[in-house]
Amino acid sequence: MADRDTLNPQYPRPPFQTQTQQPPGLDSKMIPEPDHGEKSYRGNGRLKGKCALITGGDSGIGRAVAIAYAREGANVVINYLPEEESDAKSAIEVMKAEGVKAVAIPGDLRDENFCHSLIEQTVEQLGKLDILVNNAGRQQYCESLEDLTTEAFDATFKTNVYAAFWLTKAALRHLKAGASIINTTSVQAFKPSPILVDYAQTKACLVALTKSLAKQLGPRGIRVNAVAPGPYWSVLQTSGGQPQEKVEQFGADAPLGRPGQPVEIAPLYVLFASDECSYASGQVWCSDGGTGTL
Numbered sequence: 001m002a003d004r005d006t007l008n009p010q011y012p013r014p015p016f017q018t019q020t021q022q023p024p025g026l027d028s029k030m031i032p033e034p035d036h037g038e039k040s041y042r043g044n045g046r047l048k049g050k051c052a053l054i055t056g057g058d059s060g061i062g063r064a065v066a067i068a069y070a071r072e073g074a075n076v077v078i079n080y081l082p083e084e085e086s087d088a089k090s091a092i093e094v095m096k097a098e099g100v101k102a103v104a105i106p107g108d109l110r111d112e113n114f115c116h117s118l119i120e121q122t123v124e125q126l127g128k129l130d131i132l133v134n135n136a137g138r139q140q141y142c143e144s145l146e147d148l149t150t151e152a153f154d155a156t157f158k159t160n161v162y163a164a165f166w167l168t169k170a171a172l173r174h175l176k177a178g179a180s181i182i183n184t185t186s187v188q189a190f191k192p193s194p195i196l197v198d199y200a201q202t203k204a205c206l207v208a209l210t211k212s213l214a215k216q217l218g219p220r221g222i223r224v225n226a227v228a229p230g231p232y233w234s235v236l237q238t239s240g241g242q243p244q245e246k247v248e249q250f251g252a253d254a255p256l257g258r259p260g261q262p263v264e265i266a267p268l269y270v271l272f273a274s275d276e277c278s279y280a281s282g283q284v285w286c287s288d289g290g291t292g293t294l
């Protein structure tokens with residue numbers, strides 16, 4: 001058997017250092033810092049002239065998608081929570097270096113009015129909207145259903161499900177034929193873990209949303225797809241998404257023996273959004289290090 005380290009020598013593998021942050025946490029404080037493609041992603045003009053809104057674009061998967069979109073020639077708005085300002089600022093700097101328009105709009109997606117205003121502000125800033133990436137997410141593990149509070153359940157559903165509904169609904173007045181909606185679901189929608197009862201349900205909701213909206217919006221020329229990540233090295237996991245002992249061994253169960261880095265999943269979001277992929281709608285593409293979830 002080939003030494004697995006020779007396959008991807010640049011990417012870290014478990015065990016990882018114990019580390020905790022209060023949610024939502026900062027990517028810049030993770031050890032090691034995730035790879036969002038700052039130095040590694042190369043664009044090919046696949047999204048030239050397109051305008052995108054990416055929620056949770058400050059860190060993790062959303063940041064990698066934002067950087068990739070900018071390198072592919074798109075103008076990008078990212079949304080995030082105010083306490084993530086420093087991650088957002090550095091993401092914007094990387095994007096602006098590509099010569100595209102990159103705008104940061106902070107705000108809490110659990111507020112319906114804010115979701116509406118985010119879409120309107122995006123169109124004001126960029127002039128149009130072609131790609132909506134519903135990527136923001138809340139994941140807080142809870143060992144027992146008896147300890148899962150209504151407040152926590154509600155916060156997970158508001159962030160992961162309601163926000164996608166509100167943003168998509170508000171975006172529809174602006175999306176034209178050729179536009180694309182991409183939702184970040186999870187392997188949790190298909191193989192839910194016992195300690196992520198609320199989170200896993202929201203990700204299953206997003207799969208159903210993707211598939212039903214693809215049917216509803218197909219006749220308007222709007223494609224709707226989803227990406228289902230397996231274990232990716234992001235601050236979501238180290239700020240309450242997993243217990244510490246799981247953080248230390250994060251990704252160890254995957255056949256590739258390590259978690260994915262955000263840059264490794266960005267190409268799926270690029271392809272879904274590009275005109276080259278114009279017949280793909282209602283799809284869920286998974287990237288899980290060989291586990292074979294989908």
Ligand code: NAD
Pocket residue numbers: 024055056057058059060061062079080081084107108109110135136137138139159184185186187228229230231232233234235236237
């Ligand atoms: P992340 O913490 O870097 O990104 C999540 C983002 O969600 C945060 O940066 C934050 O800006 C945003 N967010 C959370 N609550 C918000 C709110 N109320 N209002 C506005 N924004 C809010 O972590 P990530 O792992 O990159 O997560 C991105 C997406 O990927 C999430 O939907 C997550 O569920 C999904 N996902 C991640 C993994 C993984 O292993 N990392 C696996 C499957 C799915």
Ligand code: MG
Pocket residue numbers: 024025026027056058059060080084087235
């Ligand atoms: Mg963040």
